[in-house]
Amino acid sequence: MTNRPDALVIGAGPAGLMAAEMLAGAGRQVIIADAMPTPARKFLMAGKSGLNLTKNEPEDAFATHFSGSAVSALGYGQPDAFGPQEAMDWASGLGAELFTGSTRRVFPVGMKASPLLRNWLARLRDAGVELRTRWSWTGLQDGFRFSTPMGEQVLRPAVTVLALGGASWPRLGSDGAWMSILHGAGVDITPFRPANMGLRVSWSPEMTRFFGSAVKGVALHAEGxxxxxxxxxxxxxxxxxxxxxxxxxxxxxxxxxxxxxxDLDHQALGARFGKPRRKLSVGNWLRRVLGDPVKTALLLEWGYPRPVSPNDWAMMARNLPLRHDGPMGLERAISTAGGVAGTAITPDLELKALPGVFVAGEMLDWEAPTGGYLITGCLASGRRAGLAASAFPDARQNRAH
Structure with a gap:
């Protein structure tokens, strides 16, 4: 086992696997090290309810959903950007048959992530990529130190890509433990915050029977x-x-x-509220007006002070305050904001404090909603980091001249 590999990728999620693919495609000999027993666990978990690979929309519209100090790491707006079409082409190249749903979200026909991942790992193996599992990165003393089943190991690669994820779903491997290592090495870090998370609500006892109920056919409005x-x-x-x-x-x-x-104009809604209530209780009357017990429950829970006139009831139903107690924590978030700050990386995603070390995926300070944006963004940053790392040190020497 060599301790001086040509190229090292730490993290076997979508960003790390894509970086490894780019490195191998450029002829580099690649080792992937991952702390978990099997790769891409969060990717597989995300695919349990249907792998939403991307959103089939123009790249300029797609790019507006990303933010953060390191959002430039994704490369949107540049000629070689990896956007929705590129994501679909890449998945098709791995044998995935895709379909686009009514909301323009793109899924494999089988909905699952596992067939795509199996084909991807097979392609990486065929390219000579070596995957080492249960290799947990512990520090930077005299190289990249790992805790492994064989004891402590130290690798001194020619080039490295870090793709260790954020700090959401820690049981799947992304626990953010790398943050202290990089901070100690002088890398600018933005503190983690939950993203794509639920909101805490202190419900009244009347809401208990609605726990687990889906809210459908509504629109949420937040500052445009x-x-x-x-x-x-x-x-x-x-x-x-x-x-x-x-x-x-x-x-x-x-x-x-x-x-x-x-989907109902204000006048028509006002007319519904204007019908005589007669002897109906408020709850039964609202259920008759709205036609949905879950919507009725939310209107009763959040709609105060109680309206009086039909027009006021209609206004409340159309502008019901979303009352909450703040975001749920990192441990329940789908993803995280924060991580390696944009000031810490070069345009090629190389860490300024650690020459020859590149960063990709959710480690970087960018965020995006679910719906295909997250996975495509991870693939995009992994591709950019892998391509830049594959040219190291040649690219640096060319810049110097």
Whole structure:
């Protein structure tokens, strides 16, 4: 076992595997080291409910969903960017048959991540890439130190790509432990915050029977952003794709409201509220007006002070305050904001404090909503880091001249 590999990738998620593919394609001999027993565990978990690979929309619209100090690491707006079309072409090249849903989200026909991952790992093996599992990176003393089943190992590669993920879903391997190592080496770090997370809500006892219920056919509005995705009422709050799309704005202090009837104009809704209530209780009357017990429950829970006139009821149903107690923690977030700051990297994603070390994926300080953006972004940054690393040190020598 050589301790001076040609190229080392630490982290076997989508960003790390893509970086390894770029390095191997350029003729570099690549070792991937990962702390978990098997690779890409978060990728597989994300695919359990259907692998949303990307969003089939123009790249300029796609790029508007990304933010953060290191967002330039994704390369959007540059000629060689890896956007939705490139993601679809890449997956097709691995034998995945794709389809685009009504919301323009792109999935494999079988919906699962495992067939795509199997083909990808086979292609990497055929290219000579070596995967070492249960190799946990512990430090930078005299090289890259690892805790392994064979005891401590030290590798001194010619070039390295770090792709260790953020700090969400730590049980799947992304625990953010690398942050202290890089901070100690002089790398600028932005503190982690949850992204694509649920919101905590202190429900009244009347909401207990709605725990687990899906909220459908509503629109969430947050400072000009609109989400029409479904979400779920849980014991601890509200979670799901519809919430995740606006969660970053609410985390950062913006307010949101719920339109319970986005497909019904205000006049028609007012006419519904104007029908005589007679002897119906408020709850039964609202269920008759809205036609949905879950929407009714939310209106009763968040709609105060109680409206009086039909027009005021209609206004409340169209502009229901989304009342919450803040974001859920990192351990329950789908992804994280924060990480290696944009000031810490060169345009080629090389760490300024550690020459020859490149960074990709959720380690970097960028964020995006679910819906295909996260996975494509990780692939894009892995590709850019891998291509830049494959040219090291030649690219540096060319710049010097």
């Amino acid at each position: 952003q609109v989400s029409r995705g479904e979400w779920v009422i849980t014991r601890d709050g509200i979670e799901g794709g519809g919430i995740y799309e606006i969660a970053a704005r609410l985390r950062d202090g913006q307010v949101a409201h719920v339109d319970l009837t986005p």
